[in-house]
Amino acid sequence: MSGKPRLTYVNGRGRMESVRWLLAAAGVEFEEIFLETRQQYEKLIKDGVLMFQQVPLVEIDGMKMVQTRAILSYIAGKYNLYGKDLKERALIDMYVEGITDLMQMILMFPFSPPEVKEKNIDSIKERATNRYFPVFEKVLKQHGQDFLVGNKFSWADVQLIEAILAVEEKIPTVLSGFPQLQAFKIRMSNMPTIKKFLQPGSPRKPPPDECYVETVLKIFKK
């Protein structure tokens, strides 16, 4: 046993990508097992390894963790990316949850029928530019610090940079009204662990394509 966390998921972003981001940002090396067939998935269920018959699964510190938020909270807590006290944690949680709502739209996008895809991009753009990005633009402007919470790098910063890049892939000009977020993006991208994760050859997964969608439907569709 290597001692490294071991991630089990499809070979693509999905719900596991935020976990990859957070581990990478924390400088933690991890292994990955990719589900390619339904039989593999059914074997995991039969083996009793998936508490609620779902992935993501992360084997870490002797635990077989499931439920994305539980996994992310554990990693954040373990690697000191969760603020210094209860109030900072509350802020981080609020920010992360808001960003996760935005990311949910991105997550579901590949699975929406072709006729509503354009409308969905518009919704993502609307929510990003009217609801979520203005909040973080204001947070950064008001305290003038490099990081979202407590003048210290946290889970919230990782989640935000992931979201910014994901939205930009769909709407390249989305940050045009947000100078603070533009600077934030550059700053975060230059942090050594994140810079490494953004380079080719890292565990970062490419944007979902038709092959990814097909694989997911094949493995998980009931």
Place this chain on the structure above:
Amino acid sequence: MSGKPKLHYFNGRGRMESIRWLLAAAGVEFEECFLETKDDLTKLQKDGSLLFQQVPMVEIDGMKMVQTRAILSYIAAKYNLYGKDLKERALIDMYVEAVMDLNELLMTHVAQPADKKEEHFATIVDKATNRYFPAYEKVLKDHGQDFLVGNRFSRADVQLLETLLTAEEFKPDILAKFPLLQSFKARISNIPTIKKFLQPGSQRKPPLLEKDLPKVMKIFY
């Protein structure tokens, strides 16, 4: 200012109910401000009181907290209902997240279109009895303790009880094959703060009836 947490939501369960449960279980008195019209929501949005323009919003300890999970985590930690260390918290989080997935199914049933309701109901029963309940039954069986995590009352117990009771409202015999969940339900319901919350006149809300749905939708859409 009373010092008590103040909850902003419509007068119904929705996403605020788990928060009411947790505060009540922790023995914390709270006030409620009910949104009745779209104007009530708009006013809060214009005030800058809602970080992402949404409710639930809970005023607590000088913060205007939004995002259900953030609020629940804060309350749980503040009132020592979040385990004794990181690993217990991890277990609690796993259990709670799955309970919330099931609760989401239950919560969204009333808003399903008529032609999808029967299938949705079947999905609820299937997931509850084949995915979620067996997992918690096994947890209780494996350690034989009264509470889900660390032999101590936590938010996991509160949230599971809430969802068990809601599931029973859907299908009264839904716990038939789960003897440990039945005794868990009885045991946790008898905890004094929870017993009080389960009595008439408490701040616990009734299930949303289909006839009341349009009024609620008008607030948000």
